[in-house]
Amino acid sequence: MMFAPQWHLAAxxxxxxxxxxxxxxxxxxxxxxxxGTVEDKxxxxxxxxxADCFGPQxxxxxxxxANSLADGQCGLSDGSVAGDWRLPNIRVLQxxxxxxxxxxPLSNAAGTGQCTATDCAFVNVPSxxxxxxxxxxxxxxxxxxxxxxxxxxxxATVAGVKGLTSLVWPVRGGQ
Numbered sequence: 719m720m721f722a723p724q725w726h727l728a729a730x731x732x733x734x735x736x737x738x739x740x741x742x743x744x745x746x747x748x749x750x751x752x753x754g755t756v757e758d759k760x761x762x763x764x765x766x767x768x769a770d771c772f773g774p775q776x777x778x779x780x781x782x783x784a785n786s787l788a789d790g791q792c793g794l795s796d797g798s799v800a801g802d803w804r805l806p807n808i809r810v811l812q813x814x815x816x817x818x819x820x821x822x823p824l825s826n827a828a829g830t831g832q833c834t835a836t837d838c839a840f841v842n843v844p845s846x847x848x849x850x851x852x853x854x855x856x857x858x859x860x861x862x863x864x865x866x867x868x869x870x871x872x873x874a875t876v877a878g879v880k881g882l883t884s885l886v887w888p889v890r891g892g893q
Contacts, residue, residue, distance in 0.1 A: 747828065748829070754794035763891065765888075767841055769885070774885060775885075781805050783888075785803065803888040806854055806889040811852060811868040819833070819873070821871050826839070827839035851867040851885060867884050
């Protein structure tokens with residue numbers, strides 16, 4: 719028995735697979751708050767502007783560094799206190815990735831092109847030749863000794879051994 723493709727049925731239902739509308743990127747995407755933070759208008763989250771303030775850290779140290787981040791550290795003058803910041807989960811970290819780009823897979827502040835050394839809302843974004851793995855707070859369910867990383871050279875997510883080091887990019891809820 720042969721089956722005809724059913725993609726035409728999705729169009730009649732208005733399902734995402736047929737409509738493919740997605741969510742448009744806001745312009746501007748990222749807004750420098752002038753206090754060491756950047757607001758992401760797509761997610762309404764606040765990111766540390768310095769993408770490499772802590773250097774390579776083990777997973778537990780990355781969690782601790784993010785949770786203890788406060789005003790006066792890493793160029794912050796936002797009035798935040800310890801506990802305001804966190805290590806992003808893998809979905810939040812993936813939300814930063816623009817799959818049309820690599821090295822880095824981030825959009826510029828306007829959201830109209832690729833983040834470059836002269837057109838980026840963030841500072842200290844590593845290049846492909848450097849360590850570009852960022853920890854997420856998400857442990858891999860099948861192996862608690864591993865956590866998900868985002869690779870900001872190519873935009874992939876990869877497993878990382880928690881005892882090894884990756885970078886830390888703290889985030890907090892929007893205002």
